[in-house]
Amino acid sequence: MAQLTPDDIDRLARRRAGAKMGFYFHLAVYVVINLALFAISEQALGHRRWSAFPLVGWGVGLALHGISVFVLGRGSTLRERMVEKERQRLMREHGGPRP
Structure with missing residues (x-):
């Protein structure tokens, strides 16, 4: 390297x-907005808990954001191992210098 x-x-x-700060800001907005949506759904007529739908949908996006930042982001050990493995494979295929 x-x-x-x-x-x-x-x-x-x-x-x-x-x-990382972008993820934490995304998380804070997620919590605040979903708490507000939960409060609104509790006050709605019929008491249907529709707030679970945006909670789950947005939660999937938040989880993917977290994975991209903490697991697959630059410097993550998983990503670095994959990059190194691919680099070695390309070196073998194209006759580059050996590590």
């Missing part, structure tokens, strides 16, 4: 922190 300069490290750290 190539050596990173201090500027590269700073830029990468800021990008990763920004991605």
Whole structure:
């Protein structure tokens, strides 16, 4: 793996922190909005709990966002292992230098 300069490290750290902050903001909005929707559905006539539908639908999107940030994001061990495996396969196929 190539050596990173201090500027590269700073830029990468800021990008990763920004991605995590984006997820936390998404999570906070999810909680606030779904609490409001739950309160509205409780006050609605007929007391049908329709608030579960946006809760689940948006929850799937939130889960995918979390996976993309914490599991598949740059620097994750899973992603780095997959990249390294693919790099080695390409090196073998195209006769590049051996690690």
